[in-house]
Amino acid sequence: MNPWETFRSVVRFRRFETDPVTRRLRTAVTVDDLRRVARRRLPRGVFDYIDGGAEDERSLARNAAAFAELEFRPNVLRDVSAIDGSTTLLGRHISMPLVLAPTGYTRLTHSEGELSVARAAERAGIPYSLSTMSTRSIEEVAAVSAGPKWFQVYTWKDRGLVRELVERSAVAGYEALWLTVDTAVLGRRERDTRRGFSVPPRIGLGTIVDGIVHPAWTVDFLTHEPLTFANVGHLPEPADGGDMGRGAYVMQNFDQRLSWADVEWLQSVWSGPIVLKGIQTVADAVRAVDAGVQGIGLSNHGGRQLDDAPTPIELVEPVAQVVQGRAQIICDGGVRRGSDIVKAIALGATACSIGRPYLYAMGAAGERGVDHLLEFYRDGLARTMALTGRTTIPEIDRDLVRWR
Numbered sequence: 001m002n003p004w005e006t007f008r009s010v011v012r013f014r015r016f017e018t019d020p021v022t023r024r025l026r027t028a029v030t031v032d033d034l035r036r037v038a039r040r041r042l043p044r045g046v047f048d049y050i051d052g053g054a055e056d057e058r059s060l061a062r063n064a065a066a067f068a069e070l071e072f073r074p075n076v077l078r079d080v081s082a083i084d085g086s087t088t089l090l091g092r093h094i095s096m097p098l099v100l101a102p103t104g105y106t107r108l109t110h111s112e113g114e115l116s117v118a119r120a121a122e123r124a125g126i127p128y129s130l131s132t133m134s135t136r137s138i139e140e141v142a143a144v145s146a147g148p149k150w151f152q153v154y155t156w157k158d159r160g161l162v163r164e165l166v167e168r169s170a171v172a173g174y175e176a177l178w179l180t181v182d183t184a185v186l187g188r189r190e191r192d193t194r195r196g197f198s199v200p201p202r203i204g205l206g207t208i209v210d211g212i213v214h215p216a217w218t219v220d221f222l223t224h225e226p227l228t229f230a231n232v233g234h235l236p237e238p239a240d241g242g243d244m245g246r247g248a249y250v251m252q253n254f255d256q257r258l259s260w261a262d263v264e265w266l267q268s269v270w271s272g273p274i275v276l277k278g279i280q281t282v283a284d285a286v287r288a289v290d291a292g293v294q295g296i297g298l299s300n301h302g303g304r305q306l307d308d309a310p311t312p313i314e315l316v317e318p319v320a321q322v323v324q325g326r327a328q329i330i331c332d333g334g335v336r337r338g339s340d341i342v343k344a345i346a347l348g349a350t351a352c353s354i355g356r357p358y359l360y361a362m363g364a365a366g367e368r369g370v371d372h373l374l375e376f377y378r379d380g381l382a383r384t385m386a387l388t389g390r391t392t393i394p395e396i397d398r399d400l401v402r403w404r
């Protein structure tokens with residue numbers, strides 16, 4: 001026997017990939033991998049701002065961990081040669097039951113920011129949500145994406161401003177609103193406090209050192225236009241200076257008197273569907289349906305607001321039982337695989353939404369990272385459906401999962 005022949009029969013060298021982004025993405029096969037790459041490439045303050053949660057981060061950890069408490073009861077010997085993961089959400093046909101949730105300051109991850117994420121969502125055939133606190137404006141995003149778009153509303157004391165944003169969204173063709181209801185005050189994000197993190201990053205010695213050791217991000221940041229709160233750029237400049245001062249003004253002006261009457265007010269200024277984002281009990285879900293909203297976003301803001309808040313996936317079934325189809329349910333937080341989407345649907349959700357995963361993808365590889373991520377979810381959804389004997393979304397029934 002010739003040892004060299006034996007050796008050659010098993011050795012396969014991969015062709016060296018010259019494109020660094022492809023190289024990076026080739027090894028990023030899960031959300032966690034993308035997170036690791038983003039962590040390496042982004043300054044620590046930026047990464048922690050995205051990755052972190054409130055206080056002891058228990059809501060954050062449980063959101064994802066709870067999916068592991070569900071197991072499948074797959075059916076075999078069904079013809080699964082053709083899988084269709086498409087569904088209808090708020091009257092719109094979408095290619096899979098996934099929505100990109102709103103996130104503020106997306107340009108912190110990459111200079112293209114919201115434009116990249118919206119384009120990737122359009123290519124994937126799923127809705128993109130633009131945050132009020134976005135770093136690209138309602139109109140800029142509409143100009144680059146003809147896909148389904150939702151706008152996320154924060155309710156400030158200045159209702160005139162809220163109304164103006166809602167009207168601009170309607171003119172620009174946005175199809176639905178999220179009204180975020182879990183931010184009467186801001187959660188305590190202790191990683192940010194510890195690092196003294198601010199938006200935009202302020203230059204101190206720590207920031208300079210952080211920038212030197214993350215040169216790709218720093219060059220991208222310094223060679224593009226400054227971050228602005230694109231939707232409120234026309235407000236008068238506050239005394240403490242600059243556009244981000246304007247953002248701080250807006251943040252400090254969240255209306256803590258926000259109540260169910262304001263849901264009615266929003267319905268009077270917007271004729272499309274409204275999803276309440278941040279419903280955390282069955283009782284409030286009932287109230288939301290009685291108020292006539294079309295969607296219930298079960299969410300604890302990705303664990304960034306109240307710590308030890310209810311876990312969205314655990315709420316899906318009890319809420320679905322009382323809502324009885326009168327509103328559609330979106331499960332938001334901790335969705336890290338296509339199989340998680342299948343679990344949420346089995347319990348009664350219409351769709352899931354994700355925030356951090358696409359920010360990690362942006363930090364890891366920009367727009368191509370988001371394409372890669374959405375393909376990962378699509379692939380996982382289809383594979384799980386095939387392995388569990390379900391060929392369409394309506395076939396994903398309650399029998400498919402059980403709590404361990």
Ligand SMILES: Cc1cc2nc3c(=O)[nH]c(=O)nc-3n(C[C@H](O)[C@H](O)[C@H](O)COP(=O)(O)O)c2cc1C
Nearest residue numbers: 050101102103104131180301302333334354355356
């Ligand atoms: C960096 C960051 C910024 C966010 N900004 C907003 C926002 O402006 N408005 C909002 O309603 N939710 C915001 N969220 C919450 C997301 O919409 C979503 O609820 C959450 O990220 C879901 O959890 P996941 O990150 O585990 O997917 C933000 C989340 C992150 C991580």
